[in-house]
Amino acid sequence: MALNKEERMNYIKRVFLKVKENDQRLAKGFALRKQMIKALKEGQTPTGYRPEWIKKSSQKVIQLLKSIAYDFNFQHEDDKTSVLDMVDILNSAVSYLKKR
Secondary structure: OOOOHHHHHHHHHHHHHHHHHHHHHHHHHHHHHHHHHHHHHOOOOOOOHHHHHHHHHHHHHHHHHHHHHHHHHHHOOOOOOOHHHHHHHHHHHHHHHHHO
16 A cells, blocks of 8 residues: 555654654764763773663673573583683674674
8 A cells, every 4th residue: 555645754754753863862872982981091980871781781791601601511511611712702792793
């Protein structure tokens, strides 16, 4: 079913507003990240909700890595994971995210 001209215009307006809103939100996130990096470079502890979110999120990732290592070690009695293996997993994930 084709949209008439008014429906198409309303759809375009809704999509544009979503894109514009996302651009504003991304810009805010970029600015806050820039502030965090500046604080760290100056030897300060970053404040606000983003640094706390990053800290909690990284703790969740570490718990997941512990679980992954445990599963691997259980399944492969003749092999054992190391911190370097966990770093390889993280680097692989970062590489994947940058491609997206």
